[in-house]
Amino acid sequence: MHIAVLPQDRVRAAPTGPCIADETRALDNAAFADAVAGAAAALHAAGTGRGDVVAVVLPNRVELVVTLFAAWRLGAAVTPVNPALTVDEAGHQIADSGAGVVMGERAASPLVTLDVAELAGDPAAAPEPVTDDDALALLIYTSGTTGRPKGVMLDHRNVRAMCEMIIAGIGLDDTDHSLLVLPLFHVNGIVVSVLSPLLAGGRTTIAGRFRAETFLDVVARVRPTYFSAVPAIYAMLAALPADAVADTSSLRLVICGAAPMPAELIARFEGRFDVPLVEGYGLSEGTCASTLNPPGGPRRPGTVGLPLPGQTVALMGPDGTLVDDGPGEVVISGPNVMRGYLNLPEATAETIRDGWLHTGDVGRFDDDGYLVLVDRIKDMIIRGGENLYPKEIENALYTHPAVHEAAVVGAADPVLGEVPVAHVALLPGAVASPEELVEHCAGRLARIKIPTRITIVDALPKNSVGKIDKPTLRRAAVPTG
Known part of the structure; x- marks a missing residue:
């Protein structure tokens, strides 16, 4: 089954069965299919068709999922845009993707060309679904830790194969109810928490x-x-x-x-x-x-x-x-x-x-x-010709009962080239000194792997997906002397 026809298939199976909800809106299968058809009609009226790209600038909400399926019904691809991006950053993604329509809230972004309130078109005016497995489904932009983000092209064959693997891998069936936590501008949230269930x-x-x-x-x-x-x-x-x-x-x-x-x-x-x-x-x-x-x-x-x-x-x-x-x-x-x-x-x-x-x-x-x-590979630290892997050092730090999060990066050293330095956030109410953590590492790691400096911080920086932001920490890693 092509994902574009999933809304109609769910209606045939159980029209009043629950489908998708957020904090303000809950749609059963029939309501979801109508919403998708209406949004497809609105996108079609805005000029979207087979082979086009729709950019979506919205936080996680029902309308974002509706737009995914509406675009796919038309044979178009979707590039979801992090709504926290600056106008310049979002503008790069929109221009690079070639998006003809930018859906979101006009009050929140000057880049929006179709307001989310205008998605409620006439379901009867929606074209029949396009079911081409080779058609582009998603353009997911990488986090851009090295230069401008790149658009990852995923076609419907990619997406369907991945969903089938997830369904089999965690044993999903019609009794499962996913709670979406991760952002829908990344593929994990789309595939694992929405499409697969x-x-x-x-x-x-x-x-x-x-x-x-x-x-x-x-x-x-x-x-x-x-x-x-x-x-x-x-x-x-x-x-x-x-x-x-x-x-x-x-x-x-x-x-x-x-x-x-x-x-x-x-x-x-x-x-x-x-x-x-x-x-x-x-x-x-x-x-x-x-x-x-x-x-x-x-x-x-x-x-x-x-x-x-x-x-x-x-x-x-x-x-x-x-x-x-x-x-x-x-x-x-x-x-x-x-x-x-x-x-x-x-x-x-x-x-x-x-x-x-x-x-x-x-x-x-x-x-x-x-x-x-x-x-x-890029995180590897080369200390005096020896390869050190930060994850091994981080794992040693995590065994300390006071450690909440830890991140190790390389800092330039005039003699050794690079040395490991650690940034550590402690559990609420916990107490540990850098010296104590160094001693803790000394009992678990070879001498060359022990951080030359440990900094206790209130919190580690995170990127938009919630990963620890090591590029920021590397920029802060001043030479050790």
Whole structure:
């Protein structure tokens, strides 16, 4: 089934069944299908058709999901734009994508050409759905840590293959209820929290802006069966005061992606909330996920799980040959691999070589085939000719009972080239000195891996997805002397 016809298929199966909701609006299957058809009519009247691109500048809300399906019905692609971007940043994405229509709130952005209030067109005027698997579905822009963000081209074949893998991987069916936490301008939120449950016959509730102090109340009220989040969110929830309790019994699992999660943080979260945390790994260029710790077990904290069926995940040496156990660069092949970067053939050729998507991550496989991420190639610190991986040092810091979050980056050194420095946020009410943390590391790491400086901070900087913002920390890493 093509995703463009999903609204009509859900109506045929259960017209009054719940479909999508947010804090102000709830649509059953029939209402959702009507909303999609009406939005498709409005977009069509605005000149959108097959092969066009629609930009959406909205925070997470029902209308954003409606616009996705409306554009797909017309054979158009969608590029979701982070509403927190500056006019210049958003303007680059809109211009680069070639979007002919920019949907959002005119009062919030001067770039908007179609106000969200104008989406309510006549459902009867909507053209019949376009069902071309090769048509572009999404243009997801990378975070742009090196230069301007790049547009990742994902076609309907990519998206459908990924959804099928997610549905099988976490066992979704019509009883599942996803709580959307992550932003819809990234592919994880779209695929894992919206498309996959809807394709499986389940439903989605959009949680709105995440606030740790109120989130448990949302879970108790909405009663989802799962949600997908990033390590920073789980760290905040695990650090809530002991009297912050709520009914989480509806959750059969939660999912962590976007960045590796320390085993100690997984244990802290699971011990407090008694909910299995399933860690996965992937990237936008692979349409979201490539490995997953199997919910049915065995789960291996400290790994990112097994390759999802339908994909090949391998390790490659610097000479371009595959290696058995690693470490090596993680490379991926399968129907989920992107079509390429929009208008960037050289960058595409550099990232996809001989059918392999090069991730830039260093990993190894354990004896049972579970992938262990060592670090990002670009994050590796070369100290006096020795390769150091920040993730290993961070994992050592996380074993200290006072540590809430930790990030290690390289700082320039006139003798050694680079040395590791650490930035650490402590748990609320916890006390630890930099000297104590250095001593803690000394019992777990070789001398050359021990941070030369540890800075205690109130909070670590985060990017728009909730990942720790290492580029900002690198810029702040002054030479050590």
